[in-house]
Amino acid sequence: MDARRQWIALCTLVRREVRRFMRIWTQTLLPPVITTTLYYLIFGALIGPRIGPMGGVPYIQYIAPGLIMMSVITNAYSNVVSSFYGAKFQRNIDEMLVSPMPNAIIVLGFVIGGIARALCVGAAVTVVSLLFTDLTIHHLAVVVSTAVLTAALFSLAGLVNAIFANSFDDINIVPTFVLTPLIYLGGVFYSIEVLPAFWRSVSLFNPMLYMVNVFRYGVLGVSDVQVVGAYAVMAGITAVLFLLNLYLLERSSSLRS
């Protein structure tokens, strides 16, 4: 397949993915907007003033980047995991498997779809944030690149999950038991400065901490972690996951018996 045809195939996949989450926007775009509104109401407006400043800024401002990142992570992941598993379940994944598209294009198509949804939701949540607090963005390049890289990483992770999944239960296990706890403990709602020394060190093993904090650094200019190192870790994990997906698409017996 020449480059031009590969490009057409990729555009087709991306268009399909975007139209899928747009078509079911009440399940994909609306819920995160509602939940973040509730977070702002409760933790920001009602409880926030009693907490006082965190990391040198008002609490409601402190949690805003975390909440945006939380929606980026969960939406990237769940978009790819449900779309790919759905295609596997209905077997319309065969439409792609019989075609001359290389596996790398398939992976890219789903990942770009996941990034698109994550950014749409991220943007919507940002708009909600602006209703509750002022956000002046310190480093736009950092904000955008972290959001895209994080979305890519979790789209790829969702794809791994979808390739292995054999039931609809299997696509909920990781988000419920791994993603959500790691996000909540990854400094969305607090700075790890407030933790006892032991738990602070434990937190440093949580990858979400780096993403949330780099993003917060981009928005507020404050961070718990080293920015360059965090980028390196994210890029490294993304590359490894990409290769893992290529391998799984080629070998997985759940796609080709």
Next chain:
Amino acid sequence: MPQALAIHDLHKVYPNGKVALRGISLEVAEGDFYALLGPNGAGKSTTIGIVTSLVRKTAGRVEVFGHDIDRQFSQAKACIGLVPQEFNFNIFEKPIDILLNQAGYYGVERRRACARAEALLEHLGLWDARNQPARFLSGGMKRRLIIARALVHDPRLLILDEPTAGVDIELRRTLWRFLREINAAGTTIILTTHYLEEAETLCRNIGIIDHGRLIENTSMRRLLAKLHVETFVLDLAAPVAAPPVLPGYTVRRIDETCLEVDVPKDKPLNRLFAELDAAGIQVVSLRNKVNRLEELFVRLVGEGRAALAEA
């Protein structure tokens, strides 16, 4: 010129240990209309799955228009259009989108894809349904949808796995006409079917698979020539007590007014009637017992199994 499809010594053992193919070799020439027949579980879909890369082969070689499916997978796959046995489209998508996506996966430019998809939807009677979710289509429409999908990138080799399963007689004939047109226009077609009449009307060459082995691979004409005896069912005007003895014909009495007669190809029917006349038997009506091809099929499969048992 390379064959449209060349399969060499194909073996398949599924992960659960089930042996599905035990060394299948066959060739299909470009432009051919080839029928792959065999009882349920014979290995037809497995063979097709391997050719279309949906199933991993255990051993063997497959070439599509000279392209090895392992080493030149992209060229090989670009030549094939697949109509699978089971519906496998996204039921929430619209037929038009299903076709456009499939064309896109093959790298067909959007404008050409649109033209092609619309022509196919029109031609296969799906135009009015093109914008409603595919789950609302009837069974026959779903069949036509997956046929249209397989053709949207203009494949040189069309493979259909039981394309007329669950399709009414009228639609079946429409599809036959459609497939004949495509074949006449140069597309090589391979189909599997359980309707022998379908293979007989459409196909020039035929392969019969049973238990993962190719037990017959020949032209339709030569296969039919193997049929040297035809069985007729005769309804009689008056009851007979015993089957009459007619020299040269085997006669069985089904009930008192019904006989079954095996007529060898080299004996004219006129003589049979002369003999019946002589025996004082009046025939009211006459019909073929079953599709002769069906009978032959059962016989071939039976012989194949007997040969296996001896080996």
